[in-house]
Amino acid sequence: MRIGLDIWQEILSTIKQNKLRTVLTGFSVSWGIFMLIVLLGWGNGIIHAFEESSSDMAKNSIKIFPGWTNKTYDGLESNRRISFNNKDINITKNKFSDNVITAGATVKKEGVNLSYKDQYVSLDLTGVHPSYTEIEPCKLDQNGGRFINDMDIEQSRKVIVIHYKTRDVLFRKENAIGKFVNADGVIYRVVGVYRDKGNQDSRAAYIPFTAAQTIYNKADTLNNIIFTTRGLNTEKANKDFELEYRKALGASHRFDPTDMNAMYIWNRFTQYLQQMTAKNILTTAVWIIGIFTLLSGIVGVSNIMLITVKERTREIGIRKALGASPASVLWLIILESILITTIFGYIGMVAGIGVTEYMNAVEGAKTFGMGDMQMTVYKDPTVDLSVAIKATLTLIIAGTFAGFFPARKAVKIRPIEALRAE
Template sequence: MRDILKEIWATTRKNKLRTALTGFAVAWGIFMIIFLLGAGNGLINAQKLSSERFLDNSMIIGSGQTSKAYDGLKEGRNISLNTTDMEITSRSFNKHIDNVGAQADKEGQTVSLENNYFSGSLAGVYPNDIQINKKELLHGRFINDTDIRQQRKSLVISDENARELMPHNTTALVGRYVAVNNIAFRVVGIYKQDKSSMWSYSYMPFTTFSTIYNKGNKVENIVFSFHGLNTEKENEDFETQYRARINNNHRAAPDDESAIWIWNRFTSNMQMNKGISIIQTALWIIGLFTLLSGIVGVSNIMLITVKERTREFGIRKAIGARPLSILRLIIAESIIITTIFGFTGMVLGIASNMYMDATIGHTKVNSGLFEATMFYNPTVGLDICIEAMAVIVLAGTLAGLIPARKAARIRPIEALRAE
C-alpha cells in the first residue's frame, strides 16, 4: 500500500494542473450542494418559523358577501356571523371541534394610567385565543371562563404597551387598574409582543367587549381548534358541510363560498409543506448536477491517465504484474483524489453555512410597523454532509473503475505498440 501511495503521489506531482482541475471540480460539487441546501434551509426555516405562530389544527371563520341569489334573496348581501353560528359550530360539529371562541376588535382605543398612555387596538376574545394564536404569557394570566361568564373588565396587554404605562416595573402593572376610554379595567396579564404583526392588541373578554361596544349577538370571527381531520380530503369535506350549515343559517346558497370565508391553517400548512418539498427537491437536483460535474471530471482524468500510461502498464504486465495490481492502482488513485478534494469541499461548504448563520442567519425586515424573519438558521445537518461526501467518493470509485478495467485487460504487445 505504501508503494501505491508513493506512486500516486509521483503521478500527481507530474500532472499538477490536471489533478488540481479535477480536484476543483470534485470540491466545487460538494461545496455547492452543501451551500445550496444551507441557503434553501435558511428560507424554509424562516417560513416554518412564521407558521409556528399559529396552532396548526385550527380554523378562523369570517363574514363575507353572497355571490348567488338564493331563497328569493339577491346576491351581494352582507353576511354577519352571530352567536347562533357559534352554537351551531359547537353543537353540530362536536365530533371534530374542541373549543369554540370568537374575536372582535376595535382600533384607535386609548389605555392610560395616570399620565402615561398608549393608543392601539382592543380585541374581545375567548380563552382559547392564547392557544390558537400562540401568545407567550410573561406575567399574570390570560382571559378565562369566569371573565367570559361574569363579563369582567379584565385586560391583557403586550409587554411593549406595559412599558408605556409603567416604564420601570412592568411586572407591578399586573393587578393595577387602568382606564380604557375612561372605563376602569384591571390588568390581569402581560404577553410578549409578536413583532411580526402590524398590530399590538390589548385583550378583554369577548362578552365584555360586546356589551361595551353594543355588538349584540354579532361576532366578527369564529375561531376553533379541531381534531380527527388528518387528510386534505377530510378537511375539504368538513369545510363543505360546515359552510352549507352556516350558510343555511343566513339563507345563503349551501355552496356559496363567498358568503363566509374559512381559513384552515391545517390545509395551509399542508400546502406550504408541499411547496417546501418542491424547493428542497429542486435544490437537490441542482446540487446533484453540480456534483455530477465533479464525477465527470474524475472519470475524464482517469481515462487520460490510463491512455498516457498504456505503455507503462504493458511493460508491467510483460514483466509479470498481475491485472489486479493495475486495477488496484487506478482505483486507489481515484478514491484518494475524490476523498481529499471531496473532504475539502465539505469543510468549505460547512464553513460557508456557518458564516451565513453568523452574518445573515437571523435576518429580519423591519418596515417600521412590523418585523418579518426572511432568513433563519441556514445550516445543513452533518449527516447530509457525510452522505454527500460518501456519494462523491463512491461515484469517483465507479468513475475510475471503467478505465481501470480497460487498463487491466490490455495485452502487453498492444500496450507496447501504443504511442
C-alpha cells in the same frame, strides 16, 4: 494485495506531473459538493422559516371570516354584507361537535387610548375566549400573570391582558399585574402580560369576549369565528368539513354555500399540508440539482482517469510483462481517483459549510413586514454536519466507481499490445 507506501508515492508523482489537469478536475469535484451544501442551506433557510411561522399556531385550527355575497340567493340580492353572531358559535359547537374541540370568536374595538398615570398608548382591544392562546401564538410573558379565563367570560369582568411593549411604555419599571388602566373612560384591571414572535400586532390588548360585546355595544355580533378540530387528518376530510360548514352557515344567513366570497375559511391544516408539499418539492429539487452538479465532477474524474490510462498504456504493459498483478494495476488507478475526490471533496465541503455559516450570520433571521407586524421568511440557512459528511462520503464512493471503470480497462490491456503503443 497489500497497499504499501510505494504505491502512494507513485500516485503523488503522477499527480505532480499533471498538476494543472488534477487541479481543474478537482475543482469540478469541489464545486459539486460546494453547490450541493449551499443549495441545501438555502433550501433549509426557507423550510425553517415555514416551520417558524407555524410553530406556535394550532395546525388543527380554522378561522372563519364574514364577507360579501357575490350571488343572488333565496330571493335576496348579491353584494350583501354577512355578519356573524353568537348563534354561529353555537352552530359550530353543536352541529359539528364530532369534529370541533373548542370554539370561540373575537370582537374588536379599534383605536382605544389606554392610559396609566401620565403615560398612554393607542391600541386595539380584542375580545377573546380562554381558548385563544391554544390557537394563536400568544404566550404569557415570564411572570406575566394569567390570560382570560372562564370566570371572566361568565361575569363579563373588566380585566385586560396587554403586550409586553405596552407594559414597558405604561408602567416602565413597575409591575403591571394588578394595576388599573383607563381605556377611554373604562377601567380595566391588568391580569396578564403576553409576548409573541413579532408576527402579531403588539398594539392589541385582550379582554373577555362577553365584556367587549357588552361595554362597546356590539350586541351579539363578532368579527370572526375560531375553533380547533379533530378527526380531520386528510385534505379531503377538511374539504368535506368546509363544505358542510358552509351549508350550515349559509342556511343561517341565507347565502349560497357555493358563494366563496360570502364567507372566507382559513384552514391552517390544509395550509400546513400545502407547505409540506412545497417543502418536499423544494427539497427534492435542491437534491436533484446538487446531485447532477456532483455527477458532472465525477464524470470529470472518470474522464481524467481514462486519459491517464491511455497515456500510461505502455507503462502498464511493461508492469504486467514484469509480473505486476492485475490487482496492483487496478488499485493504482482507483486510489488515484479516490485521492482526488477525497481531498477536493473535503475542500468543497468546508467551503460550503463556511458559506452557509456566513449566510446564517448575515441573513440568519430574515423577516418581512413593517413595525410590529413581521413574518419570518428566511431562517437558519445551515446544513447539519452529518448531512455534509454523508454527502462527501457519497462523493468519495462515487469517485471510487469513477476510477474503477478506467482501472478495469487498464487491467485488460495485454502486455504485447501495450508495448506496441506509442
